Amino acid sequence: MARTDRFLTVDGVELHYTAWGDPDDPPIVCVHGLTRVGRDFDALAVELEEEYYVLCPDMPGRGWSEWPADTTAYTNERMAELLVGFCDELGFEELRWIGTSMGGGLGIALAGGALADRITHLVVNDVSPDPANDAKESALERIGEYVGDPPVVDTVTELEAYYREIYGGRFSAMTDEEWTAFTLRSARRTDDGGITRAYDPRILEGLEAGVDDDNDDGPDGWEIWEAIDAELMVVHGVDSEILPTPVYEEMLERRPDAETVEVDSGHAPMLNTADQIEPVRQFLE
Known part of the structure; x- marks a missing residue:
């Protein structure tokens, strides 16, 4: 079935999402990273839509x-x-979850919390439940340097060159065609006709608030991770700054039942090649 674009208002906020497959099939919710969009899951959704109803929302x-x-x-x-409201509005009593970076962190929180009785399978792509480690904090500082001030360029070609520069050594490998599609899916025109990234620069305020929250007396991320009832898979970019190897190994020590996929990349694997997609597909069965 072809991809469809849909909109749903949840608690006063309109969310866009792409939907793949038959709504009568078991649902999978795929949630992207901090500055990314739901279309990042296109390659994965194409491979899953024959068996599942795959929904990929853009976060606010x-x-x-x-x-x-x-x-x-x-x-x-x-x-x-x-x-949670998105899943409620769509009537999902049971679902699978795939989350990259921020989306994986949200999946951990929800599988151990508000959606604990509904998420049956959780794929965590290159993020940990650990609220703070030195490597992660350093990486977040680096990310913060460009998130709040995205470049404005004259052409899509220039924006693609920018994406290749900042992500080329971190994401898993993509073809030239994939880089162009990646750029088009995550570009917008400015009021004066320039081209920039498809997100509100103010999302940095949410990131900063989240860092502050890491230092409060809220739930311990490791306790949540250990308590999750869902089947677990961890995808790890072996050179990731956000999920450094010692933290990844601790995730597995605490949950030895978790399945794994290791990818020759930094942060984050794109879930765009057969060697990444097929283990995920088998895990979801």
Whole structure:
């Protein structure tokens, strides 16, 4: 079946999502990383749509979803609430979850919390439940340097060159065609006709609030990880800064039942090649 683009208003926030497959099939919710969009899962969704109903939302302030005036919509807590509402509105009593980076962190929180009785399979792509480690904090500082001030260029070609420069050594390998599609899926025109990234620069405020929340007395991420009832898979970019190898190994020590996929990349594997997609497909069965 062809991809369809749909919109759903959840608690006053309009969310865009792409849907693949038959709505009568078991649902999979795929959630992207901090500055990314749901279309990042296109290659994976194509391979899963014969067996599943695959939904890939743009989180608030990304892609075609609403840019709320109140930036609290960009905090992890609020995004988690909106994702619960998304599943409620669509009537999902049981679902599988695939999350890259931020989307994986949200999946951990929800599989161990508000959606604990509904998420049956959780794929965590290159992120840990550990709220703070030195490598992660350093990487977040680097990310913060460009998130709040995305470049504005004259052409899509220039934006693609920018994406290749900042992501080329981190993401798993992509073809020239994939880089162009990646760029088109995550570009927007500015008011004066320039080209820039398809997100609200104010999402950095949500990231900063999330870092502050890591230092409060909230639930311990490791305790949540250990308590999850869902089947677990961890995808690890072996050179990842966000999920350094010692933290990845601790995830497995605490949950030795978790299946794994190791990818020759930094942060984050793109789930775009057969050697990444096939283990995920088998795990979801």
